[in-house]
Structures are given as C-alpha cells and as structure tokens.
Amino acid sequence: MTETDVDPDRAAELRGQMVDALVADGMIISAQVEAVMRTVPRHRFAPDASLDEAYAPYKAVFTKKDAHGVITSSVSAPQIQAMMLEQAEVAQGMRVLEIGSGGYNAALLAELVGEAGEVTTIDIDPDVTARAERLLADTGYARVQVVAGDAEDGVAASAPYDRILVTVGAWDIPPAWIAQLAPKGRLVVPLRIKGLTRSIAFDHAEDHLVGTSGQVCGFVPMQGAGRHQEQQVLVTGTGEIALRFDDGLPVEPSSLDNAVRTPRAESWTGVGVGRQEPFDTLQLFLATVLPGFCIMAVDPDLDTGLVSPSNKWFSMATVDDRSFAYLTTRPTADPQSVEFGVHAFGSGRAALAETVAAQVRAWDQEQRGGPGPRIEVHPVGTPDDQLPAGRVVDKRHSRVTLSWSAAPTADDQAVPHTPTAQGE
Known part of the structure; x- marks a missing residue:
C-alpha cells in the first residue's frame, strides 16, 4: 500500500x-x-x-x-x-x-x-x-x-x-x-x-x-x-510436553523423565475465576512462592492427551524433586466461571498437587484484587541483607526482587532464594 x-x-x-x-x-x-x-x-x-x-x-x-x-x-x-x-x-x-x-x-x-x-x-x-x-x-x-x-x-x-x-x-x-x-x-x-x-x-x-x-x-x-534463551525439559522424551525454565534447569532434570506416565493426582482449589477475569497477579504469585516455577507447553501436533491444561501453549507449572504439576481449570455451575485445579505426576505427585492448590487459595485470600508485588531491580552484587524481603530472581546484571504486601507463606511468607544448578 x-x-x-x-x-x-x-x-x-x-x-x-x-x-x-x-x-x-x-x-x-x-x-x-x-x-x-x-x-x-x-x-x-x-x-x-x-x-x-x-x-x-x-x-x-x-x-x-x-x-x-x-x-x-x-x-x-x-x-x-x-x-x-x-x-x-x-x-x-x-x-x-x-x-x-x-x-x-x-x-x-x-x-x-x-x-x-x-x-x-x-x-x-x-x-x-x-x-x-x-x-x-x-x-x-x-x-x-x-x-x-x-x-x-x-x-x-x-x-x-x-x-x-x-x-x-x-x-x-x-x-x-x-x-x-x-x-x-x-x-x-x-x-x-x-x-x-x-x-x-x-x-x-x-x-x-x-x-x-x-x-x-x-x-x-x-x-x-x-539476548537470553530459556531452557526446557521434555518430560516424555519427545517434543510433546515441554517444561520451559527461564533461569536455569532443575538440579537433576533427568529425574522428570516419563514422570507424566505415572497416575495423575488432582487437587481442586474451590477458587473460581470469571472466564474474562484477569488473574495476572496469580501468575506472579505462584512464580514467587514456588521455587520450581516454570511454563508448560504442549505441541498440538504431538499431543496424545497425557496432560489436559486449559491453555496448551502456556500453562503455569512447577517441579519438585521427581514430580511436576500444572494449573488447569474445570467448569462450575456458573457458565461464566471456572474453578482452578492442579494436576500432578511423579513420585511426589499428591503432595505437590496439594502444595500448589494451597498457594492458589492463599492468593485468593490474601492477594486477589490487590496491586501485585512490589518489584525492584538492584545491582548484581547487592548483598542479601540489603535487599527487601521477598523472592530474589538473579540475572546477569541485576537482582530482581518481588515483595508482596501480605505474607505468602507460613514462615514469614517469603520464599528464600534458591540458586539453580544450571542458571546464569
């Protein structure tokens, strides 16, 4: 034109x-x-x-x-x-x-x-x-x-x-x-x-x-x-289901091999959300309180139905030892809303499913409708004791902190920084 x-x-x-x-x-x-x-x-x-x-x-x-x-x-x-x-x-x-x-x-x-x-x-x-x-x-x-x-x-x-x-x-x-x-x-x-x-x-x-x-x-x-390239773990050995990690892989990514082929554990939260209601603070909240937070993606061309997320391209997920879990939804009696739930696989699937579900409930009770976390960026060499309380995400040049106004966990409500084996 x-x-x-x-x-x-x-x-x-x-x-x-x-x-x-x-x-x-x-x-x-x-x-x-x-x-x-x-x-x-x-x-x-x-x-x-x-x-x-x-x-x-x-x-x-x-x-x-x-x-x-x-x-x-x-x-x-x-x-x-x-x-x-x-x-x-x-x-x-x-x-x-x-x-x-x-x-x-x-x-x-x-x-x-x-x-x-x-x-x-x-x-x-x-x-x-x-x-x-x-x-x-x-x-x-x-x-x-x-x-x-x-x-x-x-x-x-x-x-x-x-x-x-x-x-x-x-x-x-x-x-x-x-x-x-x-x-x-x-x-x-x-x-x-x-x-x-x-x-x-x-x-x-x-x-x-x-x-x-x-x-x-x-x-x-x-x-x-x-430029920064995220890394991924293929939990079936093929490209069907990928767990994408932004800041380095888990210490032993091979421990997740074929975890998806174990029986599925489910935990439903009782937390509903409108189909058009934004829940971006839930995403940041789970990224704050779950040390193994990652994104799960399913290749539609290879999908065999092993997992059933509500969004195949982008689902909130987490890993813990030899297990992984992801967030999904199911319909409620109200056609305009859905309920959050968790599907988990691996040897510790039941405990991990309930851990994630508990954090969804904590978000619902303490953070829903709120302003989200206070985010700060500090120089890379800043000592821990000079950073605000909360989650620390270490990057190449900086230390990013996410602090919530209400305590997200039971013991002082802050997840300590846990470095990954293959991160920056």
Whole structure:
C-alpha cells in the first residue's frame, strides 16, 4: 500500500475509531496520549498493511521475520503502545531514549516531548533503523535521532534521559540503562521474570530501580548481548510436553523423565475465576512462592492427551524433586466461571498437587484484587541483607526482587532464594 493508494479521510476515520476504542477500554487515560495518537498517522509506519490492519486497536503489524519465519520486528499493537506511554508519563521538553525502533512509537514520543525535547531511538538491526529513519523523515519527524547499534550499551552520547522506553522484550536490565537514566528519571520496560513478561515502570532511586506499575504484555525478544534463551525439559522424551525454565534447569532434570506416565493426582482449589477475569497477579504469585516455577507447553501436533491444561501453549507449572504439576481449570455451575485445579505426576505427585492448590487459595485470600508485588531491580552484587524481603530472581546484571504486601507463606511468607544448578 503506497501513500497514493490511501484515502486520507478513511485513514483519519479509522484512526479516530482506534483511539475511541482505547479510550473506552481505559487503555488511554490522559489527554496528552489521546492527542498524539489522534495526530500521528500509524498507517504510514506500516506501509505493507491495509488501513484496517494498521488501525486495528489490539493487533500488532509484523514488519520483519528471520529465515526461520520468526518475527524480529513489528509495529506493536496500539493498546500496548498507549499503555506504555501512559506508564512513562512523558512531558514536554523531556529527553527520551527508545530501545527498539519501528518509527511510529518514536513519532508519538516526538509529539509528546515537543520541539523543546529530544527523542533518540536505537535498534540492533540496520534494516530496521534505515526503515524507521526513512519513515520518520517522510512523516515530518526527521528531528528524531535514529541509531543503529546494540542497545545493551544504551546511547551515552545523548544521555542522561528523563525517560527510557524499551519496546522489545528484555530478560535483564543492563547497567548502562540505569547509568544513563536521569536521577529522577523513569524506565518503562517489558521485563521477563520467571517466564512472565510485564511492562513495568521503574523510577530511579539512587543505585536501584523501584517499580510503580506492571501490566501484562508480549514483545519480540531482545537480540544481541541482551539476548537470553530459556531452557526446557521434555518430560516424555519427545517434543510433546515441554517444561520451559527461564533461569536455569532443575538440579537433576533427568529425574522428570516419563514422570507424566505415572497416575495423575488432582487437587481442586474451590477458587473460581470469571472466564474474562484477569488473574495476572496469580501468575506472579505462584512464580514467587514456588521455587520450581516454570511454563508448560504442549505441541498440538504431538499431543496424545497425557496432560489436559486449559491453555496448551502456556500453562503455569512447577517441579519438585521427581514430580511436576500444572494449573488447569474445570467448569462450575456458573457458565461464566471456572474453578482452578492442579494436576500432578511423579513420585511426589499428591503432595505437590496439594502444595500448589494451597498457594492458589492463599492468593485468593490474601492477594486477589490487590496491586501485585512490589518489584525492584538492584545491582548484581547487592548483598542479601540489603535487599527487601521477598523472592530474589538473579540475572546477569541485576537482582530482581518481588515483595508482596501480605505474607505468602507460613514462615514469614517469603520464599528464600534458591540458586539453580544450571542458571546464569
């Protein structure tokens, strides 16, 4: 689709409908974000998409894939961009760094900071930056500085930044991002913790970061020095059922071999959830209180029915010694809700099923409807006694802590940090 093929009135109409939908759904809450999303022509940054595709409120536009068909670049879905802009609270005159280029989001940022502000965008793929630079110039945003390079080092030449927005999935927070953030600056980043990605707004607090909000999201993963590959255990010896671990495998992954072929233990929690009700805090809660937390995925082409999760692609799971368990659901008398339950396999299946079920009940009683955990990022060498109470997730450059306002376990309600044998 070239610009000469576009009906400008139709584009404006669809852009207005997109913004109206995001305002109605609470994704856009400020007048500033609403104004810039009504102003910037999103379709100009997705020239290979139709107008309907470019302005679909909840769909990303994929702009590049690698030789294996894996998506490496995209124009993020409008609701994700609106959400992150609201988290960032960008104001006129600010200096902003965007990590992960595409053009459209940088144009939105340029509108928010105005002529007195500065926007720098960086991407590791020179094809992406060349495309972004061309599209920004064509749409009147040539003042945005486009840099080709590995964002692990940030862009020191234009630092410090009042805001840093990361628009690719990050497993860790490199020291350069914190060093280049202004003393009262804010970093908004889709951070992966135990396999769960949340867009978190972090405020700069001396030598560490303090999270102020977290929202569920999904992004193309970071490339270059910041790339991180999760590891997996195939519990049947084939690719049918995979347990994915984000921070290293269990000490003896072979102990799970064929555990799934033992009789299944079940424990139903009595905790119901509406079919459209979000339960993202349950995911983070289980990742906090279950040391063996992982994600189970079932290959639909190889599925023989050995397991029956409610979501075959992404199910919360955990391992313990020679057993593993996963969360599932079953219908209730209310057609609009389901009940959480646990299926477990292996030699300790009954005990593990009840352990997980008990934690689901604890979430229901203590955390449901709450704000979720307080998430902080501290330098990698920070001693344990200088970290807040809670779960510690160690990464290459940082120590991420998750602290809940109510105690999650019986003995001081905090799961101590347990290093894995094959982690970072």
